[in-house]
Amino acid sequence: MRTSTARRPRASSLEKRQRILDAAAKVLARQGYAETTLHHVASECGTYAASLYYYFPSRDDLVKEVMLLAVDRFGAAMADAVRDLPAGATAIDRLKAAVRAMLALSIAKDDYAVAYNRIFDQLPAAMEADIEKARAAVPIGIAELLAATKDAGEISATTDMKLARILIIGTTHWMSKWNSARDMRSPEAISEEMTEMLLRAIR
Amino acid sequence: MRTSTARRPRASSLEKRQRILDAAAKVLARQGYAETTLHHVASECGTYAASLYYYFPSRDDLVKEVMLLAVDRFGAAMADAVRDLPAGATAIDRLKAAVRAMLALSIAKDDYAVAYNRIFDQLPAAMEADIEKARAAVPIGIAELLAATKDAGEISATTDMKLARILIIGTTHWMSKWNSARDMRSPEAISEEMTEMLLRAIR
DNA sequence: GTCTATAGAGTGATAGAC
DNA sequence: GTCTATCACTCTATAGAC
Numbered sequence: 001m002r003t004s005t006a007r008r009p010r011a012s013s014l015e016k017r018q019r020i021l022d023a024a025a026k027v028l029a030r031q032g033y034a035e036t037t038l039h040h041v042a043s044e045c046g047t048y049a050a051s052l053y054y055y056f057p058s059r060d061d062l063v064k065e066v067m068l069l070a071v072d073r074f075g076a077a078m079a080d081a082v083r084d085l086p087a088g089a090t091a092i093d094r095l096k097a098a099v100r101a102m103l104a105l106s107i108a109k110d111d112y113a114v115a116y117n118r119i120f121d122q123l124p125a126a127m128e129a130d131i132e133k134a135r136a137a138v139p140i141g142i143a144e145l146l147a148a149t150k151d152a153g154e155i156s157a158t159t160d161m162k163l164a165r166i167l168i169i170g171t172t173h174w175m176s177k178w179n180s181a182r183d184m185r186s187p188e189a190i191s192e193e194m195t196e197m198l199l200r201a202i203r
Numbered sequence: 204m205r206t207s208t209a210r211r212p213r214a215s216s217l218e219k220r221q222r223i224l225d226a227a228a229k230v231l232a233r234q235g236y237a238e239t240t241l242h243h244v245a246s247e248c249g250t251y252a253a254s255l256y257y258y259f260p261s262r263d264d265l266v267k268e269v270m271l272l273a274v275d276r277f278g279a280a281m282a283d284a285v286r287d288l289p290a291g292a293t294a295i296d297r298l299k300a301a302v303r304a305m306l307a308l309s310i311a312k313d314d315y316a317v318a319y320n321r322i323f324d325q326l327p328a329a330m331e332a333d334i335e336k337a338r339a340a341v342p343i344g345i346a347e348l349l350a351a352t353k354d355a356g357e358i359s360a361t362t363d364m365k366l367a368r369i370l371i372i373g374t375t376h377w378m379s380k381w382n383s384a385r386d387m388r389s390p391e392a393i394s395e396e397m398t399e400m401l402l403r404a405i406r
Numbered sequence: 407g408t409c410t411a412t413a414g415a416g417t418g419a420t421a422g423a424c
Numbered sequence: 425g426t427c428t429a430t431c432a433c434t435c436t437a438t439a440g441a442c
Contacts, residue, residue, distance in 0.1 A: 013425085032325050034237030037417065048427055050419080059418065121380075122235055122325055163397050166381065167374050174373025177324075183365075194366050201404035216407085240435060251409055253437080262436065413438075420431075 017055045019045045025066045028115035029176075033063065033122040060127060067123075067131045070116035075138035077101040082140055091152040095145040096195055099168060102142070103191035106176040117176040142168055146202075155203050164202040171198060220258045222248045225314065228269045232317035232379075236266065236325040263330060270326075270334045273319035278341035280304040285343055294355040298348040299398055302371060305345070306394035309379040320379040345371055349405075358406050367405040374401060 023045035027036045038049040038059055056062040081101035082094050089097075105113040123131070135141075146164055149155050171194065180187060226248035230239045241252040241262055259265040284304035285297050292300075308316040326334070338344070349367055352358050374397065383390060 016425095034325060035327075038419090039417085049417090050428080051426060053419070054425065118324060121321060122237060159400075160396060162386075163393070163400060166377050167370075167397070167400060170374040170377025171370050172373075174369050174376060178369065190366070193363060194370070197362075197366060197370060197404040200406070201400040203403070219407095241437090242435080252435090253410080254408060256437070257407065408442085410441085411439085413436105415434105415436085417434085418432090421429085423428085424426085 013055075016047075020047075020052060020055055020062070021066055021069065022111065024062055025070075025111035025115045028063065028066060028119055029111045033119040036063075060124065063119075063123070064127050064130065066112060067116055067119075067127070068134050070112040071131065071134045071138065073110065073112050074102060074105060074116070075140070077105050078138075078142075079140045082145075090154060091145070091149040092154040092199070095142075095149045096199055098140060098142065098145050099198055100188075100191050100195045102168075102172050103175055103194050104187050106172050107178050107187040107190060108176055108180050109187055114176040117173040120173070159202050167201055168198055216258075219250075223250075223255060223258055223265070224269055224272065227265055228273075228314035228318045231266065231269060231322055232314045236322040239266075263327065266322075266326070267330050267333065269315060270319055270322075270330070271337050273315040274334065274337045274341065276313065276315050277305060277308060277319070278343065280308050281341075281345075282343045285348075293357060294348070294352040295357040295402070298345075298352045299402055301343060301345065301348050302401055303391075303394050303398045305371075305375050306378055306397050307390050309375050310381050310390040310393060311379055311383050312390055317379045320376040323376070362405050370404055371401055 020041065024036070024041045027040045027044055031040065038052055041062070042049045042052060052062065056065070078098040078101050081097040085093055085097055106117055108114055120128070120131075143161070143165060146161055150157065150159065150161065175194065178190070180190075183190065185193075223244065227239070227244045230243045230247050234243065241255055244265070245252045245255060255265065259268070281301040281304050284300040288296055288300055309320055311317055323331070323334070346364070346368055349364055353360065353362065353364065378397065381393070383393075386393065388396075
């Protein structure tokens with residue numbers, strides 16, 4: 001007879017919080033910002049809309065945290081990729097590794113990345129500013145790697161850095177529309193090929 | 204003394220309809236789909252939200268017509284650019300001209316183009332399908348020009364056409380975030396430079 | 407054709423029992 | 425911590441006077 005509920009403890013508050021964030025990322029990736037209601041998020045993780053307020057002060061706080069976690073994931077993926085390079089890696093090798101990692105996250109694989117790419121320009125201006133701030137604080141970003149590559153003379157001095165960034169970021173955002181189910185190749189192979197194209201463009 | 208209002212006739216019904224569409228395009232470009240209310244659109248063209256229903260059956264019908272007009276503009280800009288080429292133009296010249304035209308429209312110049320680029324993936328699935336259908340029916344599209352260029356052997360046979368399209372379309376969409384006020388160059392010069400980069404990528 | 411008033415349907419957020 | 429009930433608000437859409 002089950003006389004105590006302590007035997008099988010409920011998921012801790014932090015675990016449930018994380019489950020809510022995961023559910024929000026999934027729904028946001030699938031439906032976009034406007035079409036995502038608290039009811040959808042709650043259903044996705046088996047709870048009630050009102051319960052979300054125990055974990056987050058408002059809908060936009062929840063969305064914002066999903067976006068900040070996405071920035072973290074992109075940042076970590078790029079940093080890992082660059083760190084894992086062999087010792088003699090050139091500036092362009094580093095740029096390439098970061099771009100490849102960014103693309104791989106975006107190929108409809110990671111809910112946070114796909115949500116980020118999809119809803120970035122659907123958000124209230126104030127939130128967008130906060131997210132942009134977090135993005136700018138990422139230690140290893142595309143802008144810095146691009147600048148380093150140019151300084152090292154590994155891409156043409158005439159390449160416009162602003163255009164190069166738009167090219168890379170725009171492609172990354174659009175890339176999460178890729179339907180990987182309809183393609184035989186691995187996400188890694190696809191991002192590798194796209195990276196080659198992008199690098200050829202800015203060289 | 205003004206005894207008759209017939210002297211200075213009101214704008215015709217069709218003209219006002221067009222003014223509403225222009226206002227909707229402007230507001231959609233500025234605020235996105237979710238943040239655009241009928242009240243905003245009505246204010247932008249000096250009328251009332253309820254009056255819009257005299258011209259359009261629903262909010263989404265209005266939005267959809269803006270999007271379809273945007274598709275027309277992109278299609279016309281590309282067709283014009285290709286038609287104006289000298290007689291001996293190669294397949295790659297045609298592709299280049301079309302890409303250049305598409306980019307030029309997107310550099311924060313044309314409300315319809317900017318609205319299209321911004322809200323394309325914020326729309327209800329049914330509307331998105333209708334728009335995609337119209338887009339696919341455009342006589343001169345990027346996919347066809349890409350295929351022709353490949354057939355003519357003017358780009359490598361190993362270039363992945365699906366990736367090339369994502370590269371071009373994604374860059375175009377993101378390009379409308381370009382703040383042209385902060386740049387000395389003309390939209391034509393910028394789109395020319397970006398086109399060179401894109402073509403280098405897929406070559 | 408225009409404009410006021412309001413119906414009708416959601417949605418974010420809060421109160422409060424349990 | 426959970427869940428029901430409900431408030432407050434916004435927005436699309438319609439009714440109807442003019």
